[in-house]
Each structure stands twice: as C-alpha cells, then as structure tokens.
Amino acid sequence: xxxxxxxxxxxxxxxxxxxxxxxxxxxxxxxxxxxxxxxxxxxxxxxxxxxxxxxxxxxxxxxxxxxxxxxxxxxxxxxxxxxxxxxxxxxxxxxxxxxxxxxxxxxxxxxxxxxxxxxxxxxxxxxxxxxxxxxxxxxxxxxxxxxxxxxxxxxxxxxxxxxxxxxxxxxxxxxxxxxxxxxxxxxxxxxxxxxxxxxxxxxxxxxxxxxxxxxxxxxxxxxxxxxxxxxxxxxxxxxxx
Numbered sequence: 001x002x003x004x005x006x007x008x009x010x011x012x013x014x015x016x017x018x019x020x021x022x023x024x025x026x027x028x029x030x031x032x033x034x035x036x037x038x039x040x041x042x043x044x045x046x047x048x049x050x051x052x053x054x055x056x057x058x059x060x061x062x063x064x065x066x067x068x069x070x071x072x073x074x075x076x077x078x079x080x081x082x083x084x085x086x087x088x089x090x091x092x093x094x095x096x097x098x099x100x101x102x103x104x105x106x107x108x109x110x111x112x113x114x115x116x117x118x119x120x121x122x123x124x125x126x127x128x129x130x131x132x133x134x135x136x137x138x139x140x141x142x143x144x145x146x147x148x149x150x151x152x153x154x155x156x157x158x159x160x161x162x163x164x165x166x167x168x169x170x171x172x173x174x175x176x177x178x179x180x181x182x183x184x185x186x187x188x189x190x191x192x193x194x195x196x197x198x199x200x201x202x203x204x205x206x207x208x209x210x211x212x213x214x215x216x217x218x219x220x221x222x223x224x225x226x227x228x229x230x231x232x233x234x235x236x237x238x239x240x241x
Contacts, residue, residue: 133236133237133238133239134217134237134238134239135159135236135237135238136236137234137235137236138158138234138235138236139232139233139234140156140158140232140233140234140235141156141226141227141230141231141232141233142154142155142156142164142165142166142230142231142233143181143182143229143230143231144165144166144167144168144182144188144231145165145166145167145168146167146168146169146170146178146180146181146182147169147170147178148170148178148179148180149180153165156233158219158221158235158237159214159217159219159235159237160195161194161195161214161215161219162192162193162194162212162214162219162235163192163193163194164190164191164192164193164221164233164235165190165191165193166188166189166190166191166223166231167188167189167191168182168183168184168186168187168188168189169182169183169186169187170182170183171183171184180229181228181229182229182231184206184225185205186205187203187204187205188203188204188205188206188208188223188231189201189202189203190202190203190208190210190223190231190233192210192212192221194214200212206223206224206225206231207222207223207224207225208222208223209221209222209223210222210223213240216240217237217238217239217240218237218238218239218240219235219236219237219238220235220236220238221233221234221235222234
C-alpha cells in the first residue's frame with residue numbers, strides 16, 4: 001500500500017510539473033506572438049507615417065506647381081494682350097507714317113541693304129522739311145572716286161554755295177577682283193567745299209548726315225547709297241535760329 005501511494009504521489013507531481021511547463025510554454029509563445037505583433041504594429045505605424053509624409057510632400061509640391069502654372073498662365077495672357085496692343089499700335093503707325101511711291105521704294109532698298117531702321121529714321125528727320133527752311137529738299141547723285149577711277153571728279157552743287165565730292169574703296173567681285181565702282185558697305189569720305197574755300201569732311205559707312213552754316217543759312221545734308229556706283233545726297237537750306 002505504501003509503495004502504491006508513493007508512486008501515485010510521484011505521478012501527481014510529475015503531472016503538475018508537465019502542466020507548469022505547458023503553461024509556461026504557452027505563456028512564452030503568447031509573449032512571442034505579442035512581441036511580433038507589437039513590432040509589426042510599430043513597423044506599420046512607421047510605414048504609414050512615412051507614406052503620409054510623402055503624400056503631404058507630393059500634395060504641397062502639386063499645390064506649388066499649380067500656383068506656378070497659374071502665374072505663368074496669367075503672364076502669358078498679359079504678354080499676349082501687350083503683344084496685341086503693340087501690333088495694333090504698329091499697324092496704326094505704319095498706316096500714318098510709312099510713305100508711298102518712290103520714297104517707300106528707296107527706304108525699302110536701304111533696309112534690304114542692311115541699313116538699321118533707327119539710322120534711316122535719324123537721316124529722314126535730319127533731312128526732313130522744316131517750317132523755317134527756305135528751300136525744298138533737293139536730291140542729287142554722283143559717283144565717289146575709287147582707286148580705279150579715271151577721268152574728271154564727279155561732284156554736285158547745292159545753292160551755288162557748296163560743292164560735294166566723295167571717295168571710297170572699290171567693291172570686289174566674286175573672284176576677289178576690284179570693281180570700277182565703290183563699296184557702299186565700306187566707309188565713305190564726303191567732302192563739302194564752299195565758295196570761300198572752306199572744306200569740311202565727314203567719313204563713315206552710309207548713310208551719313210551733316211549740317212553746316214554758309215552765308216547765314218544752315219544746310220542739312222543726308223547721304224545714302226544710290227544705284228550701283230552712285231551716292232545719293234539730299235540737301236536743304238534752312239534759316240539758322
């Protein structure tokens with residue numbers, strides 16, 4: 001009987017220990033699951049926060065891009081409006097100011113030859129009619145002398161007071177040979193001589209402008225490139241203030 005009781009007690013103790021071990025294993029497994037779950041939750045929260053920050057940054061960038069595009073659109077509309085206004089103004093000025101006939105053809109020829117519009121405008125103004133001018137503008141043509149020129153000097157006279165001559169470099173043909181006429185793109189020397197022996201010279205690429213006093217009158221000159229081998233000069237006598 002005693003042996004049987006001892007064996008029964010041993011089995012009971014062994015059962016309790018096995019139960020404790022099983023409970024401990026269960027608790028450890030539960031803790032491990034809880035730890036893994038907690039770690040996964042933290043990872044998920046961090047990933048969600050990073051995703052949220054990225055979305056917020058994208059949203060801010062899109063908002064900034066939208067504002068920039070809106071500003072560009074406004075500037076484009078304003079620029080288009082300004083361009084339209086400028087075009088209409090140019091059309092009105094063209095209709096009011098651009099001359100017809102021979103003068104328009106002459107201006108077109110000078111522009112095609114590469115003369116700057118601002119320089120042409122200056123020359124037109126310099127040679128334009130004036131209420132104080134005592135004579136109408138007079139245009140004349142003559143040939144500048146070149147290193148190949150022969151014969152008498154070509155000259156023109158204004159008001160029987162001023163004689164005008166010129167000299168320039170020769171033009172070159174496609175083969176590099178000198179031509180008999182001058183090169184209108186090279187500097188031209190224009191000389192004004194008066195009856196009293198005075199001599200004034202201006203030099204530069206055409207067109208050129210010049211003013212001088214002779215016998216109490218102001219003579220206004222403008223010179224441009226004329227037909228091949230010619231310089232065309234316009235002169236006008238005006239009262240001097």
